[in-house]
Amino acid sequence: MADPTPETVEQSGALSNLAALPLLKQGGILIGLAASIAIGFWVVLWAQEPDYQVLFNQVDEKELSELSSTLDSAQIKYKLNMGSGAVLVGSGDITRARILLASKGLPRSSATGFDILEKDDGFGISQFREKARYHRAMEGELAQSITSIRSVRSTRVHLAIPKQSVFVRKKTKPTASVVVDLYAGRNLDSGQVAAIVHMVASAIPNMESGQVSVIDQNGRLLTTKDGGDDMALSVRQLGFVRSMESSYEERIQNILEPFIGVGKVRAQVSATIDFTSFEETTEDFTPEKNAIRSEQLSDEQSGKVRSMGVPGALSNNADALGDDEGEDAKGYLNSRKTRNYELDRTVRHTKKAAGDLKYISIAVVVDEPMEDVVAADGAAEGEEVANIAPKRRPLTTEEMVKIRSLVVNAVGFDEKRGDLLTVTSAPFYMEKVEALPEIPLMEQPWVAPLAKQVLAGVVVLLLILMVLKPLIGNLSTPAPVAAMGVVAGGAEQGAVGGAGGLVGDSILNGEVPPGYEERLQVAQGVINGNSQIGAQVVRNWSGGESE
Numbered sequence: 001m002a003d004p005t006p007e008t009v010e011q012s013g014a015l016s017n018l019a020a021l022p023l024l025k026q027g028g029i030l031i032g033l034a035a036s037i038a039i040g041f042w043v044v045l046w047a048q049e050p051d052y053q054v055l056f057n058q059v060d061e062k063e064l065s066e067l068s069s070t071l072d073s074a075q076i077k078y079k080l081n082m083g084s085g086a087v088l089v090g091s092g093d094i095t096r097a098r099i100l101l102a103s104k105g106l107p108r109s110s111a112t113g114f115d116i117l118e119k120d121d122g123f124g125i126s127q128f129r130e131k132a133r134y135h136r137a138m139e140g141e142l143a144q145s146i147t148s149i150r151s152v153r154s155t156r157v158h159l160a161i162p163k164q165s166v167f168v169r170k171k172t173k174p175t176a177s178v179v180v181d182l183y184a185g186r187n188l189d190s191g192q193v194a195a196i197v198h199m200v201a202s203a204i205p206n207m208e209s210g211q212v213s214v215i216d217q218n219g220r221l222l223t224t225k226d227g228g229d230d231m232a233l234s235v236r237q238l239g240f241v242r243s244m245e246s247s248y249e250e251r252i253q254n255i256l257e258p259f260i261g262v263g264k265v266r267a268q269v270s271a272t273i274d275f276t277s278f279e280e281t282t283e284d285f286t287p288e289k290n291a292i293r294s295e296q297l298s299d300e301q302s303g304k305v306r307s308m309g310v311p312g313a314l315s316n317n318a319d320a321l322g323d324d325e326g327e328d329a330k331g332y333l334n335s336r337k338t339r340n341y342e343l344d345r346t347v348r349h350t351k352k353a354a355g356d357l358k359y360i361s362i363a364v365v366v367d368e369p370m371e372d373v374v375a376a377d378g379a380a381e382g383e384e385v386a387n388i389a390p391k392r393r394p395l396t397t398e399e400m401v402k403i404r405s406l407v408v409n410a411v412g413f414d415e416k417r418g419d420l421l422t423v424t425s426a427p428f429y430m431e432k433v434e435a436l437p438e439i440p441l442m443e444q445p446w447v448a449p450l451a452k453q454v455l456a457g458v459v460v461l462l463l464i465l466m467v468l469k470p471l472i473g474n475l476s477t478p479a480p481v482a483a484m485g486v487v488a489g490g491a492e493q494g495a496v497g498g499a500g501g502l503v504g505d506s507i508l509n510g511e512v513p514p515g516y517e518e519r520l521q522v523a524q525g526v527i528n529g530n531s532q533i534g535a536q537v538v539r540n541w542s543g544g545e546s547e
Contacts, residue, residue, distance in 0.1 A: 029471055041462050047456030048079060049451065050090030055097055056107055058085040058153075063107045065209045099487040109536035135159055139275035142203060146178065146196055149184035155179065168547065176200050182216055193222045237275055240355060245269045252364060254393045256403065264367035269360055269411070277354040288323065293342040359418035364407055368392040368426040373391075395425040440462055 021029070051052075053077070059067060064080065067087065071078045076097050079088040089097045101107070138158040146155040161174040178196060182188065197212045214222040231339050252267040371391045395403075405424045441447060 032467065033471055036463045040463050041437065043456045043459045047452050050092060052079055052088040053086045053091050053094050055089045055094060055101075059107050061085070067101065067106050069099060070104055070106065071097060094313070114340065120157045130465070135161060138203070142200055144149075145199065146180065149192060149196075151182050151188055151192070152180050154181040157200070161204065168344055172206045174204050176213070180211065180214065180216050180222075188214075188216075188222060196446070197223060237273070241273050244271050244273070244357075248360065248362070248411050248475075252407055255406050255410045256364075256366070260290070266365045267407075268363045270362075271360045272358045274358050275354040276352070276354040276356075278348040278352050280348075280352075282345040282346075282348045286346075292339055293353055294340040296338035298336040298338075299420055300336070344523060355387075357417075359420070360411065360413075361420040362407065362411060362413070362422070364401060364421075364423045366395060366423070366425045368425050370396055379489050392427045400425070 017027075033424055056067075064087075065087075070078065071089070076093045077090055078097070080086075081088065092522075139159055142157040143155040146152055146157070156176040158175065158179075160176070162172045166170055178200060180188070180196075196214055197209050200212045201207045212223065213261070216222060248269040248271070249267045252373045253265050256265045256267075257263075333380070367391065400423060404421065407413070407421060407423065413421055449512045532541045
């Protein structure tokens with residue numbers, strides 16, 4: 001058997017050491033190494049993942065593709081929840097994403113208005129189709145207007161407009177149905193429902209408010225007439241009374257709180273309103289004033305008229321006439337006067353509106369102030385004051401008169417009308433307001449992202465120190481080479497202590513045992529110390545002998 005040459009190089013690489021292991025161990029090492037690297041990458045990606053927040057809710061599926069392409073072009077990370085249609089983006093990019101999508105007009109409203117009429121369908125369109133497009137445009141415009149209300153998320157409007165007829169008896173009134181989709185936790189009050197009804201009825205010719213129905217997404221009819229017009233009138237009257245009372249209460253608090261203190265005045269006002277309305281027309285005449293409007297005089301004469309002579313002559317004397325002449329001169333004279341006087345005529349039409357204030361009742365309670373705490377004589381400043389409990393004092397007569405005068409002038413108090421006013425002072429029970437507890441450190445908003453980064457770093461460090469480093473260290477340990485000249489430099493420390501001091505020293509010094517028995521002892525010592533290195537030594541020897 002030929003002696004191995006010193007030019008043989010030691011196979012100490014990681015791949016050679018891995019190849020020397022059994023297949024089961026090789027597979028376990030490779031799987032562990034791959035799993036460690038995968039876990040490390042996953043932890044790093046998890047730490048870098050942003051905190052997602054909702055950008056839009058219930059986005060239409062038709063707009064998701066355009067919205068996602070816009071976010072991709074801006075390199076904004078996002079998530080799509082296909083179940084709810086929500087779009088989520090990182091908390092740091094949510095403002096930029098909203099501005100970007102708003103500039104693009106996204107998400108667009110599904111309702112279309114009169115812009116649908118701008119589309120050119122060419123020639124040959126029928127009149128029925130034109131009317132249908134017009135009705136669709138009206139529905140879209142009304143839907144957009146209703147959706148502008150804060151509580152409404154989306155709206156659909158259905159119009160039923162009958163064809164106009166020349167026969168009066170066959171005319172039917174148009175109707176409308178409105179379906180509103182409200183935000184979670186929101187409701188429409190009666191005033192908002194009435195506003196929607198009147199807006200729709202005003203937009204369609206010949207449509208009355210009673211022909212409009214409004215329902216929500218849960219199928220509830222919001223336009224139910226509770227009690228008819230009388231009940232609606234009572235509700236409006238009650239609202240008017242409450243608004244007037246609130247106005248008086250606000251006046252009282254605004255004038256007293258600046259010098260008494262905020263929250264130290266309580267005022268309640270009860271107003272009695274007369275909602276009776278009537279109309280009255282009166283006509284007055286004043287006969288004392290005799291102003292002549294017109295006058296008519298008429299004289300009527302019949303029979304013979306005596307001849308009249310020259311004034312002053314004898315012919316005018318009745319005694320100078322004969323009897324016959326006097327009889328012939330008999331007749332009559334009728335005089336008539338008609339006068340029309342101007343009458344002073346006054347016509348007065350009086351209409352009393354509803355909502356006349358009959359009287360008000362006012363109750364004002366003022367909190368009693370604290371007494372000034374004075375230290376005892378001879379006590380050090382601040383020594384005993386802190387131990388004295390503060391006491392309240394009732395308001396003086398001057399203070400009560402001042403408060404009463406302010407309230408009277410603020411609300412327009414009228415004793416002749418029957419108004420009532422009561423002003424009193426009493427200690428208010430004030431609950432102790434505890435200071436808000438500080439937010440714990442672990443609940444601070446910046447703790448979670450930082451903890452995520454630190455945890456990821458710790459996990460990666462543990463993987464490196466406890467998994468990757470031992471694996472790489474074991475694989476990179478050089479395999480001992482037979483010291484018989486197969487590899488120059490000997491087997492280093494692999495066989496030390498395996499076959500005694502003499503054999504180990506000979507291997508370390510590069511000495512080659514001459515005989516078979518010495519080689520056998522070296523092989524036994526190496527195998528007892530490290531079986532893998534021993535197997536490598538045997539392979540090297542076998543290769544040397546074959547050469």
